[in-house]
Amino acid sequence: MKHIGSKIRGFFDSRLGFFFLAIALFWAKTYWAYQNKFNLGVKGSMQDLLLALNPIPTTLLLFGIALYMRGRKSYIVMLIIDALTSIWLFANVLYYREFSDFLTFALIKGSGAVSNNLSKGIFGIMRPSDWFVFLDLAILIILLATHLIHMDLRPIKKRFALGVSLLAVLLFGANLSMAYSDRSGLLTRTFDNNYIVKYLGLNAYTVVDGVKTARTSATKANAKASDIDSVLNYLKKNKVAPNVEYSGVAKGKNVFIIHLESFQQFLIDFKWDGQEVTPNLNKLYHESDTLSFDNFFNQVGQGKTADAEMMLENSLFGLPEGSAMVSDGTSNTFQAAPAIMDQNGYTTAAAHGDVPSFWNRDNTYKSWGYDYFFTKNYFQSGKNFDVGYGLKDKIFMKDAAEYVEQLPQPFYAKLITVTNHYPYTLDKQNQTITKTDTGDDTVDGYVQTAKYLDQSIGEFMTWLKQSGLDKNSMVVFYGDHYGISGNHKKAVAKLLGKKSFDDFDNAQFQRVPFMIHMDGLKGGVNHTYGGEIDVLPTLLNLLGIKADNYVQFGSDLLSSQHSQTVAFRNGDFVTPQYTKVGSTYYDTTTGKVIKHLSSEQKATIDKATNQVTTELNLSDRVMNEDLLRFYTPNGFMKVDKSDYSYNKKKALAKLKKAQKKGTSVLAKNKGVAIPYVTDAPELVKAGSSSSSSSLSSSSSSK
Incomplete structure (x- = not known):
């Protein structure tokens, strides 16, 4: 031995x-x-x-x-x-x-x-x-x-x-x-x-x-002009006619895009500890002049929020690796919503309560054609004003509103919230609901930050009404991506009151809110299956802007021809009939695994698989080869990035000059800011009034 x-x-x-x-x-x-x-x-x-x-x-x-x-x-x-x-x-x-x-x-x-x-x-x-x-x-x-x-x-x-x-x-x-x-x-x-x-x-x-x-x-270096032909041919062959009934119903209206960070559909009407987690969004969701979609899915990949923005404003998928906004946002040519809106007489602006370099937005937004980009240094700062990835939502929405009221109308304004972001932490003074009791730290704080976000939305909608903007604006709400990943199955099952939470459940869990709210809009809850790739074509049709010649991989959600195959970035998909997760197929209505496909089922699934694979591949080619540099639709002018600057001093001077047009809310109110009421405790402690602090008139001295 x-x-x-x-x-x-x-x-x-x-x-x-x-x-x-x-x-x-x-x-x-x-x-x-x-x-x-x-x-x-x-x-x-x-x-x-x-x-x-x-x-x-x-x-x-x-x-x-x-x-x-x-x-x-x-x-x-x-x-x-x-x-x-x-x-x-x-x-x-x-x-x-x-x-x-x-x-x-x-x-x-x-x-x-x-x-x-x-x-x-x-x-x-x-x-x-x-x-x-x-x-x-x-x-x-x-x-x-x-x-x-x-x-x-x-x-x-x-x-x-x-x-x-x-x-x-x-x-x-x-x-x-x-x-x-x-x-x-x-x-x-x-x-x-x-x-x-x-x-x-x-x-x-x-x-x-x-x-x-x-x-x-x-x-990208070897791409040539003819490479765009296969993309154009595919889009032409699969063109979807927009819904005529809704065409132009929002023509000339202001457009608000409210980015609900990490906000999932299950939160709508969800109750915890005897109270609604999101009462303000619940009310909007069910109002008769809100078009709400209950089968709307996030389709993001590794880029998460950046992918959501890419799809929302370009109808192009994010990349399979990394973020297209980071890798291609500075150099690529785009046909993005801000440029389209700008060329149709709109002022365009985005606001985010963090540094401009986050997700390379300061460069990407120039490529997309945003006139203004209001970021962290445009807003007030103070002790405990920030959480996680930027300014707390109540403070951010209040300050952003004071720039919005200076924008010449009509305008297209995107407001990006951040408080409802992983790891879902919120200081005690802002907590108005108890944590859930799943025992998972990632999951349990989610309702607290979601409720805080909802309260900030309630305050903003009140200000919209007081300013009169609610009568001539279309307000779009969307959740950018999941808040709780599929790696928290036990906690999610407990949260939703389910016995288990499998891969099928996780695919369905990718639903996020999509709501279009406008005074006089024929609304209701729409059960059509769709995703973030479909937002831009839907909005352009409502605004009466023809999008026939643009390179867009989504289609009007309200169209009877809209394909209800929702592609995920990894090649999986969801349709009203079938759900694909990896190599497993499920019946979407029952959640049961389909072990042996009939010839009819196989034909339907093969068609959906081909559509998903083709569109992801073609979208990737557009991005990776920068193919839009070779193609300009009729009536569209390529964006010249040098035309844009987000320097604060220049932006404020530009806004001041814009007041002479007399179309902004501030100008119409003879230079008097519309009071904005918030109960944000940080502002009270800082000695600031809960109403408007005239940020717009004093911001140049900051």
């Missing part, structure tokens, strides 16, 4: 023994993470086998680099490679927990645009077991430091090191071949990163993503 123990110890005292120990430990922790930290949707023995095998080839290849080194350097390099790959795994564990996706180079490149207060979110989702991904590294360091394993300084033959590298390549080839036998077109037809990690592993996914990122850069 001693002899066997001695031999084992002797093996691990060799560099080859240490190498295989490092490989074994790294494989074990990676496989553990796959099983416990991600939801990869593994089904069947082949996928189980691939999940177990896929960490080995890339780990052999990476750790094998150390075998080319001599002496102590070989051990140090092995530990460094282990540390770097463990950090990458750890980062993906945290990111996946909230976003059900993996990190990409495009996302990392744009991380500076969303880094404000990001640390709060990270520490909020971190769990003690996450640190197990560093356990193998700690074991190796301890073994070396305590001399339980000794460093073997003898050189290893280069041909052996080369043999390990070759073995890694052969194993990866076998892995790829097995993966393709289970899922053909894995690397060419997959919109979901879960598939690549499930079949090839996290490290291989990283390489695939890097290649795709580099290819996208080259693609």
Whole structure:
């Protein structure tokens, strides 16, 4: 027995023994993470086998680099490679927990645009077991430091090191071949990163993503004018006639786009602790002059809010990796809502209570043609005025209103709220409802921030009425993306009073509010299935603006020809009949899995799948190749970014000059600001009146 123990110890005292120990430990922790930290949707023995095998080839290849080194350097390099790959795994564990996706180079490149207060979110989702991904590294360091394993300084033959590298390549080839036998077109037809990690592993996914990122850069440089033809032909062939009854009913009206951060449809009419969480939005939702959609879905990818804005104002999908606003917002050509509205006689403005660089908005909005962009430095500041990702909603809406009343009418104004943002924290003085009791910290604070957002909407709508804007404005409310991810299944099930919460439920959970409120509008709750990609065509028809020649992948939600196939960014979809999640199909009405498709069902699902895949591909081509630079619709002028500046001094001077037109609310009220009432406790403590503080007249001195 001693002899066997001695031999084992002797093996691990060799560099080859240490190498295989490092490989074994790294494989074990990676496989553990796959099983416990991600939801990869593994089904069947082949996928189980691939999940177990896929960490080995890339780990052999990476750790094998150390075998080319001599002496102590070989051990140090092995530990460094282990540390770097463990950090990458750890980062993906945290990111996946909230976003059900993996990190990409495009996302990392744009991380500076969303880094404000990001640390709060990270520490909020971190769990003690996450640190197990560093356990193998700690074991190796301890073994070396305590001399339980000794460093073997003898050189290893280069041909052996080369043999390990070759073995890694052969194993990866076998892995790829097995993966393709289970899922053909894995690397060419997959919109979901879960598939690549499930079949090839996290490290291989990283390489695939890097290649795709580099290819996208080259693609844009090599694109030519004729590349837009396939997009135009598809859109022409699938053109949807807008609803004639609603065409132009909002012609000449002001347009408000109210961005409800992380706000999900289930909150409408939802009660907790004996009270409505969102009474103001509930009232608007059910009013006779509000068009409300109860089957409206968010369709965002990794870009989340940025993707929602891209779809809302361009009818183009966000990218499969990262944020298009970050990667392409500065350089690409767009046919966006602000430019369209501007060229139809509208003043356009956006307001956001954070820094202008967030999601690269300061550059993207110039590309989209926004006349004004009011950000953090335009608004008042004070102790506890901010939470999470910017100015608290009540303070923001009040201050934004004082710029809105200076805009020449008609105007198009987007107001982006932020308080109802993960991690859903709110100071005690603003809490007016108790937390829910699911036991999940991410979920339980959600009703508190949602109620606060709703109160800010109530105050803003009161101001609209007092200003008279309610009579000549169309107010659009939309939820940008989910607030609670599918990784909180137990808590969501308890919150909704369900016994369980599966992948089908999560697909249906992607509903967000979409409401169009206007005095005299023929409203009601509309059950049509649609998503954020459909907003722009719907609004343009209501405004009487023809959109026949624009490159838009959505269609008028009110049209009888509207396709009710709602595409998700990963290639899944929802229709009134069927729901696709990965490779599983459900009956949308019952939620039951369809195990054996009839020929009729298969034909319908194949048609929907083809539509989703085609439109995502074509939209990606438009974005990745910047194809709109080659095509200008009749009557539309390309945006010249140099025409726009969001410098505060220049903007205020421009607004002051604009008052001479006499069409703004402020001008019509002879320069007297319309009082805005808010109960925001921060303003009372700061000594500010709860009514208007004449921000518009004093802001130039800030």
